Amino acid sequence: MLTRRTDLEGCWWCGARADSREHKLKKTDLQREFGRPFRQTPLRLREERLEAIQGPGSDLVKFTANLCSSCNNTRSQPFDYAYDRFVSYVAGHDRHILASRRIDLRIAFGQGWRLAAEDTLRYLVKHIGCRLAQNEIEVPARLTAFLDGGDRPDGELALEIEIRGDIAEISRAGLGGGLGLGDLLLTDFDEDRQATVVESHLDYRWLRFAWGVGEELGGYPLPFAAPLLRLPVGRSLPPGELRKQIRESAAAGDQVGGAT
Template sequence: MTEARKVQPHPAGKCWWCGKPGDSGEHKVKKTDLRRIFTNKKESESIFLSPTAVETNSKLRIMQGPDSKLIKFPNILCKVCNNAQSQPFDRAYTDFIAYYARHRERIMDERSIDFRKIYGRSTWRREVLHLSKYLLKHAGCRIAEQGFKVNESVAAFLNSPAAELPGIHLGMHLDTSLQNLVASETAGEFELRVFLPDLDVHFAESISDTAFGVFKEQRLYYISGKMFIDSLVFEWQVFYEELKSPLRFPFRKPVYNLILTDSVKH
């Protein structure tokens, strides 16, 4: 049997979004979030990333401040894509998280978010689309960082004015498990505020018998990831094979209901 075909890698030194030379490193967590979290020395020692997120085989790593190299992607974007091209996406995310930080207790109690209260009644659809594009930009960077080629559907969504998600799933929910996770890692000394779990990479395999022998093909099926900001969890899946039914844009209505879970395994 011949070897399986290799999954297509991310082109080294290239911006995964436009294909130009990569010369800019995006933050894995927005600087505005980090500045909000790093208010004193105790809190600056309580922010963790998963082993994969910081490219180490050790346990969860501690970030020492908002400029830590642990929280920056390598140069997998160009400056144009990372700055001017995605500036509206970054603003929409910053406004969203600022609202969450101000109204966290009420959001946890009501388990819902009204986009109109964040972005206004006349502009919430546009800004929610920008928020979604920020999340997919983050997803693309994480995929490229792990060495996989980012599916063309991600860049197509970022470049499109339409709220269409061909082969992409997005969602949000609430999760209360982070306190337990930190207790298991730090003997209860610190409080976790930011967490980037490892990506889940799912493959599909097929075997064909040809005149040249049995051939085994390994293909990417989908890659999924999450980003925890306090108890708010953003989740995404990028599919590499065509789906029978297209995925619907999740934020079509002004009020988004948040499921409450306890999902992190210790």
């Protein structure tokens, strides 16, 4: 069962006072997509209203303080760095990755790929932990133990990295695609109607990190263990539908984010 977070003042990772705000959308991703300072104003769509994001330091792209500065900076620095390397590789090899539908982690990271791949997974777990904490859901102990160097949280975390064909098509048409967060959805319940699984996703251009946290997620082997990362093509919206949505919602720029 997912439990409600009780210590809203504490760092969800170590328990110290939370005084640091992690980016919902990574600062380096925002700068890579939109320039530094932003060449154009990315927009976020929230509750049917558009808000402009002024720069990569904007409050709109950060979580509330739910980590301490030591965890958010020092302790997780290798994870942030590994994820940056992974996404930079994706950004620089998009045609090849879209055509082959796979990423060779040995090429993306070079020597030492195993640790870099594991640290990329840890960055994603940190991101997921911040989303859970932001939404007052307790971060399961096996997720924090994994960040501390423990075993992979198989069975309590599901993560699928997939290509969104419809977004890839839009990117090719020069309509952007940008960065985004999915809504947080409770998707499974026990007999007492208590939520047991929560799901959402993080999008970088056409690459979707779809995740779930909860019970009995053992049927979904976690990525980043094998050297070849195969990328299934995820469910797409009907042709034209996503394009229409993006046109309507972000006529002046790229759409960013949505959910918290």
